[in-house]
Amino acid sequence: MKIATWNVNSLKVRLPHVLDWLATHQPDALGLQEIKCEDAGFPAEALAEVGYRAVFDGQKTYNGVAILSRSEATDVVRGIPGFADEQKRVIAATIDGVRVVCGYFPNGQAVGSEKFEYKLRWLEALTAWLKDEIAAHPKLALVGDYNIAPDERDAHPDWSDEIHVSEPERAAFYRIEALGLNDAFRLFVQPEQSFSWWDYRMGAFRRNYGLRIDHVLLTPTLAEACTACTIDKAPRKLERPSDHAPVLVDLAL
DNA sequence: ATGGTTGTTCCACAA
Numbered sequence: 362m363k364i365a366t367w368n369v370n371s372l373k374v375r376l377p378h379v380l381d382w383l384a385t386h387q388p389d390a391l392g393l394q395e396i397k398c399e400d401a402g403f404p405a406e407a408l409a410e411v412g413y414r415a416v417f418d419g420q421k422t423y424n425g426v427a428i429l430s431r432s433e434a435t436d437v438v439r440g441i442p443g444f445a446d447e448q449k450r451v452i453a454a455t456i457d458g459v460r461v462v463c464g465y466f467p468n469g470q471a472v473g474s475e476k477f478e479y480k481l482r483w484l485e486a487l488t489a490w491l492k493d494e495i496a497a498h499p500k501l502a503l504v505g506d507y508n509i510a511p512d513e514r515d516a517h518p519d520w521s522d523e524i525h526v527s528e529p530e531r532a533a534f535y536r537i538e539a540l541g542l543n544d545a546f547r548l549f550v551q552p553e554q555s556f557s558w559w560d561y562r563m564g565a566f567r568r569n570y571g572l573r574i575d576h577v578l579l580t581p582t583l584a585e586a587c588t589a590c591t592i593d594k595a596p597r598k599l600e601r602p603s604d605h606a607p608v609l610v611d612l613a614l
Numbered sequence: 615a616t617g618g619t620t621g622t623t624c625c626a627c628a629a
Contacts, residue, residue, distance in 0.1 A: 370629085371621055395629090397621070422622050423629095468629060476628095508629095560629085561619035604620075604629080 362457060362614040363388040366504035366575055367596075368465065368558075368605035372396040372427070375603055376404055378596050383411055386593075386609060389431055390456045392463030392504040393417075396425035403427070420449040426505075428463050430456045444486035451487070453494070459583070459614070460498035462491070464505035469530065472523040480508070484533040492540055495580060500614075503542060503578040506558075506605060509534045511544065515573035517554065525572055542578035545590040545610045557592050558605045566597055577610045586612045 365388040369375040372393060383391065391413075396403070400419040408415055408429060417427035418439040426449060428434055434454035441451050453462040464487065469480035495501055509530045510516045516526050524530075538544065546555070556571030565571060579587060589611040597606045 374621070395621095422627095470628080563618050565619095601620090 362459065362612045363609060364390045364392075364459070364461065364502050364504065364577065364612065365607050365609040366392040366394070366463065366506070366577060367607035368394040368506040368575060368603060370395045370397070370603045370605065372398055372404065372425075373402070374601065376407060378599060378602070380407065380411055382593075382596060382607060383408075383413060383429070388429075388609065390459070390461050391429040391607075392461060393427040393429065394425075394463070394465035394506045395423075396427050397422060398425060416452060416454050418449040418452050424449045424465055426450060426452045426463050426465050428452055428454050428456070428461055430454075432457050441483075441486050441490050443490070444483070446483070450483070455498070457614075458500060460494065460501040462494065462501065462503045464503065464507070466506060466508045468508050469524050472527045472529075477524070481529060481533065484537075488533070488536050488540065491537065495540055495542070499580055499582050501580045502583060502610075503537070504576070504608075506574060507534065507576050508574050510572045510574055511535075511576075514553070515556075517556070517570045517572070519570065520572065525574060537578065541580060543581065543584040545577040545579050545584070545587050546573070546592070546608070548584060548587055549590055555592055557608055559597065561604050575605055575608050577608055579610070583612060586614050588613050
């Protein structure tokens with residue numbers, strides 16, 4: 362089984378890239394973030410033509426998440442239960458016996474800002490809900506754009522902003538891991554300076570001036586079955602790319 | 615020190 366995650370920064374604009382990527386990698390589940398479209402405008406037909414169904418929680422202009430799958434997605438949950446939020450950032454579903462939780466974590470803008478406080482509140486609510494969700498689903502994958510680089514290896518040495526690498530954000534990431542989740546990427550030896558996001562500006566991709574902020578976290582049952590985790594930089598090299606690369610895990614299931 | 619880019623939109627705002 363293959364599970365992947367990709368912040369596409371507008372599904373409308375990135376649809377050709379997504380269709381190509383699905384054809385090449387044939388994931389069983391793909392979590393998408395920042396689809397930036399309302400439910401009525403979701404390109405369900407184009408995806409169905411290449412063999413994928415979708416569950417989604419769309420929003421105009423900002424945010425929006427989806428899970429694409431070849432098998433039927435069941436027990437769909439939209440948003441964090443009990444956490445009122447206008448912003449569409451979470452969708453969860455069970456696919457082929459695996460609970461896939463897809464999240465677009467808040468950016469946080471700048472440490473100490475109002476948006477940063479929202480990020481921390483959101484992380485707290487997500488963590489509380491995940492505790493129950495993991496207890497109910499031993500095979501669970503938390504995928505998405507976390508907007509957190511977990512440790513020093515995950516940020517370019519010249520990264521100077523506090524946001525994405527601050528102590529409170531990293532502490533929140535470790536609290537999620539402490540629920541019993543494993544960073545799939547670090548189960549394997551990886552190239553140094555492996556990143557999943559590069560700013561559009563200042564030739565950041567060319568200089569590999571990036572961060573690893575897109576993650577797949579796995580419960581122990583899935584971590585034991587995990588045989589590979591890779592960041593696919595290929596779509597980032599295309600014309601009109603997303604600023605994020607997809608992350609893909611292989612599971613011996 | 616500033617500005618550099620992209621997407622959606624009413625041209626500013628979020629990333």
